[in-house]
Amino acid sequence: MPETLRQILASAEPRPAITVRGWVRTKRESKSCAFLEVTDGSCFRVLQIVVDAALPSADVLPSILTGASVEVLGDLIASPAAGQKWELQATELRLLGEADATYPLQKKGHTPEFLRTIAHLRPRTNLYGNVFRVRSRMAFAMHRFFQERGFFYVHTPIITSSDCEGAGELFRVTTLKQGTPAKPEDDFFGRPTYLTVSGQLQGETFACALGNIYTFGPTFRAENSNTARHAAEFWMIEPEMAFYDLFADMTLAEENVKYLVDAMLTECPEELEFFSKFVDKDLVARLQQTLDKPFERISYTEAVELLLQSGRRFEHPVVWGEALQTEHERYLAEQHVRGPVTIYNYPKAIKPFYMRQNDDGKTAAAMDLLVPGIGEIIGGSQREERLDVLTAAMQHHGLSQEDYSWYVDLRRYGSVPHAGYGMGFERLLMFVTGVSNIRDVIPFARTPGHAPY
Numbered sequence: 001m002p003e004t005l006r007q008i009l010a011s012a013e014p015r016p017a018i019t020v021r022g023w024v025r026t027k028r029e030s031k032s033c034a035f036l037e038v039t040d041g042s043c044f045r046v047l048q049i050v051v052d053a054a055l056p057s058a059d060v061l062p063s064i065l066t067g068a069s070v071e072v073l074g075d076l077i078a079s080p081a082a083g084q085k086w087e088l089q090a091t092e093l094r095l096l097g098e099a100d101a102t103y104p105l106q107k108k109g110h111t112p113e114f115l116r117t118i119a120h121l122r123p124r125t126n127l128y129g130n131v132f133r134v135r136s137r138m139a140f141a142m143h144r145f146f147q148e149r150g151f152f153y154v155h156t157p158i159i160t161s162s163d164c165e166g167a168g169e170l171f172r173v174t175t176l177k178q179g180t181p182a183k184p185e186d187d188f189f190g191r192p193t194y195l196t197v198s199g200q201l202q203g204e205t206f207a208c209a210l211g212n213i214y215t216f217g218p219t220f221r222a223e224n225s226n227t228a229r230h231a232a233e234f235w236m237i238e239p240e241m242a243f244y245d246l247f248a249d250m251t252l253a254e255e256n257v258k259y260l261v262d263a264m265l266t267e268c269p270e271e272l273e274f275f276s277k278f279v280d281k282d283l284v285a286r287l288q289q290t291l292d293k294p295f296e297r298i299s300y301t302e303a304v305e306l307l308l309q310s311g312r313r314f315e316h317p318v319v320w321g322e323a324l325q326t327e328h329e330r331y332l333a334e335q336h337v338r339g340p341v342t343i344y345n346y347p348k349a350i351k352p353f354y355m356r357q358n359d360d361g362k363t364a365a366a367m368d369l370l371v372p373g374i375g376e377i378i379g380g381s382q383r384e385e386r387l388d389v390l391t392a393a394m395q396h397h398g399l400s401q402e403d404y405s406w407y408v409d410l411r412r413y414g415s416v417p418h419a420g421y422g423m424g425f426e427r428l429l430m431f432v433t434g435v436s437n438i439r440d441v442i443p444f445a446r447t448p449g450h451a452p453y
């Protein structure tokens with residue numbers, strides 16, 4: 001198997017006759033030799049390759065431009081240059097694939113906006129290479145967090161006939177031809193189906209069988225919000241736990257975020273250094289602070305009071321009973337708490353049917369975890385486990401008892417208190433990298449009016 005640059009750069013001793021494969025970042029030439037900076041994406045670092053002009057294979061040098069792929073045989077020796085331990089003294093240079101002067105990544109310093117238009121090439125840049133290496137490690141750390149705690153990974157359906165959040169933000173899935181009259185029964189599944197907005201309802205069926213479970217998969221929302229934090233296709237992690245109440249749910253969410261922050265600090269040092277230098281100079285301090293103390297918890301009612309007393313003029317007025325807007329959430333996390341904060345017990349009227357009603361008759365056992373710079377990264381709740389209360393809520397929300405009878409069955413047969421939450425994976429990535437636009441932490445972003453590739 002070909003060795004990666006990451007493995008090669010970890011060498012303890014000089015090594016003769018090794019092979020390096022990768023893409024050329026830069027080429028500098030003098031009379032007697034050429035210097036190629038080569039990377040293969042396995043790590044942030046590059047390897048400098050020294051090619052003696054007298055080498056027989058040096059005649060391919062004129063065809064090796066930025067972006068070309070090469071295979072180089074040579075000796076790994078201690079580098080006299082500053083900032084790098086090793087360099088490769090080439091003995092044979094092979095051009096694998098040319099890149100001509102139209103290659104868009106000739107120089108550094110392109111804007112994220114431009115790089116979004118070449119999403120197929122941007123992983124080759126420093127910023128996106130670092131983002132996507134971190135994305136992979138965070139995904140693995142996410143699984144580790146749950147697996148270490150005995151949670152089971154459940155694959156909930158992508159195509160579904162239920163609308164979990166009830167917000168009408170569903171993408172329809174159909175094989176019916178446009179413009180031809182047809183009944184829902186004629187469709188592929190014999191009924192209307194959609195891309196899932198959440199795996200929660202199906203996740204609950206497994207929590208009521210296996211105890212503690214989680215999902216981690218793509219999620220779709222046809223909400224027309226063109227913001228830096230919304231994507232039409234994003235990845236969500238949804239744990240669901242039998243016998244948890246709202247407070248146990250909040251505690252797990254806090255541990256979950258802290259575990260991922262710790263993984264970022266300890267498992268991604270090279271990328272962290274890059275983000276701190278070029279993306280957000282306060283990143284390390286903010287991540288460290290996240291670990292240092294317990295997350296604050298404020299009830300929705302207290303939060304409304306705090307906002308009203310803040311003396312701030314908000315674009316959206318603060319009214320008990322209305323949803324908190326991003327500007328409110330960010331005030332709470334950034335100005336009031338200056339750190340992550342969990343808001344809980346929201347008015348039941350603005351929350352989905354499945355949330356457990358509190359005894360006050362006005363609020364539901366819901367919670368949102370807000371972080372500085374982003375706002376909501378987690379939304380969750382204790383679920384309504386009482387059959388009569390649930391069916392009344394479904395009626396109130398206009399949900400068909402027949403379509404959701406399987407969900408109601410969980411309350412008919414051995415109902416238990418249970419709770420869960422959903423974490424937006426991209427929002428978490430924005431938090432741990434400091435990257436401020438969701439389009440820059442997902443490989444191929446889907447937003448209103450935009451779905452190339």
Ligand code: 4AD
Pocket residue numbers: 164165197198199200221223229230231232234236238239376377378379380381420421422423424425426427438
């Ligand atoms: O708050 P939401 O809508 O909660 C649910 O879907 C529940 N069913 C979760 C559960 O209890 N199992 O979404 C959860 C999280 C949000 O906090 C946010 O981080 C992320 O998903 N999210 C989005 N991320 C990117 N783009 C969007 N359009 C998002 N909508 C939600």
Ligand code: MG
Pocket residue numbers: 368376378379
């Ligand atoms: Mg939410």
